[in-house]
Amino acid sequence: MSSQTKESIEFELLTTSQQIADLARTLSAESDIAIDTESNSRHGYPEKVCLIQVATKSHVYLIDTLAVDDMAPFGEVLADESVMKVAQGAEYDVRCLDRQWGFRIRNLFDTAIAARFVGMERTGLSALIETLLGVTIPKLARLQKSDWARRPLSPEALSYAATDVSHLLDLRKILDSKLRALSRSTWAAEEFERTEDIRYTGPDPDTAFLSIKGSRKLNGQQKAVLKRLFSVREAEARQRDRPPYFVLPHETLLLLASEPKSDLASIPALKRQHRSRLGRQLRTAIQQGFTDPPIKNPPRSRGIPTTxxxxxxxxxxxxxxxxxxxxxxxxxxxxxxxxxxxxxxxxxxxxxxxxxxxxxxxxxxxxxxxxxxxxxx
Known part of the structure; x- marks a missing residue:
């Protein structure tokens, strides 16, 4: 079994719209390409796709989506049914591409889905590369969790991203052969089609606050307060470009909703912010929540009772x-x-x-x- 260092993958970094147009013409002539994306969900809000990795049989391309103005030619390639798109665990990528550009993927082959249909238990990318290709790729947590929106991206981060996509076409060949041998190609193909049809659905602003664990235990007036607090945190997260939980933990919102007379200075997450603009907005939200109509829990669907x-x-x-x-x-x-x-x-x-x-x-x-x-x- 060989071990592959991230520096061994050669790639071309694309940063202009003209380069994307040229790439699209190149990719349109391929029978299959591999794709992957890197987003900044751990660091920015709302999250965005910061890098797209593309591999052909002979080249790896990294698209700096933060630098490129016009991604439309690449979207046309994704929608081209004559070019197979190979991805690993594509559901997240499909949602991200839809959310950011409205792109649709057609003719998808998902290596994670295929691996499940041939009976493999370990279906993560590293496990598939190791099991099927005999290559061990070091996975560094600090790179997996890094902020892909930061520029410039380090050579190490770029090489890591290139490595992730470089083996997908080889994996597809092996998995496709196994599916055919088991007569399960049509089974997997239907799952690929279902993944293609996934769309991004944003949270409903009227009910998103109920996604916080414990919110349903609050009484109606407390829920009204929580909804106001949730909206304040949402706006602050967008302004700071930080995930909402890093602005204020869910637990803090629940505490303020259930104990609205709490001294903000006594709450750990607000000790340094209770006199800030955010602190004032939270106090106003609490007051407004008490004047709003109480909110009832959405009715639970009642099916046939269990016996x-x-x-x-x-x-x-x-x-x-x-x-x-x-x-x-x-x-x-x-x-x-x-x-x-x-x-x-x-x-x-x-x-x-x-x-x-x-x-x-x-x-x-x-x-x-x-x-x-x-x-x-």
Whole structure:
């Protein structure tokens, strides 16, 4: 097994719109390319894509997206169905590209998804490169967690980014061969298509504050205060270009909402800020929250109640899926959605309708619907 240093990968750094236009023409002539992205979610707010890595069979390109004005030609390549895009765990990349530019990826091959469908347990990029290519790549936590928006990027960071994308095309060849040998190519392909269709959905400003753990335990007036405090923190995070939690922890917002008469100076996260503009805004938010109408928790969806019979039926369905996974050497979660099994446990007579559920894949219906019906009895 060989060990590869990050400095061994050669790459070209692109920083102008003309270079992107030229790259797009080059990539359009390729049958497949590898892509990856680096964002600054740990350091900036709202997060942004700071670097895009692209690999062909012979070259690696790093796109400095903070320097390039016009990324549209690259977006056209992503949408070109004649060029396969190979990525690792692409769901996050798909959302980021949609959020920032409205780009769509077509003809995707996700190596992490493919690895799951050939029965691999370790599906992280480093693990796949080591297992399938015999190459060990050092992973440095400080680079994984670094601020990709800082400029200039160090040679070490650039080499790290280039290394991540440089092996994806080789991984795709091996995984595609394994999928074909197992007759699972169509299974994986449907999952690739589902990943392509993922879109970024921003938080609802009216209900985003309820995402804070513990918020539902507050009474109606306290929730109104929390909503005001949440909005203040959101605005401050955008102004500072810092993730909201680093402006004020969730726990501090909950404390102020539940104990609004607290002395800000006595709260650890506010000791140095209680007399600042932020401190004044928080006090105003608390006062406004007390004049706002109380907020009720959103109603919980009420389905068919759980009974001992439905619990027993669900256990039976889980055992069916687990046994199927053992037979195929696959993660049982791939074989049938748990949400679907839970619905069937409560309403077994709805199997025909359930087969049309968006949760259920075409390949699952074709391969396992009959066996599922038998398991339901």
């Amino acid at each position: 001992p019979i439905t619990i027993e039926r669900l256990q039976k369905l889980k055992k069916w899926r687990l046994k199927l996974g053992e037979q195929l050497t696959l993660d049982p979660a791939l074989l049938w959605p748990m949400a679907s099994l839970e619905r069937l446990a409560k309403s077994p007579h709805t199997l025909d309708a359930e087969l049309g559920s968006p949760d259920v894949r075409r390949w699952q219906r074709e391969e396992f619907a009959a066996a599922l019906g038998a398991a339901l009895g």
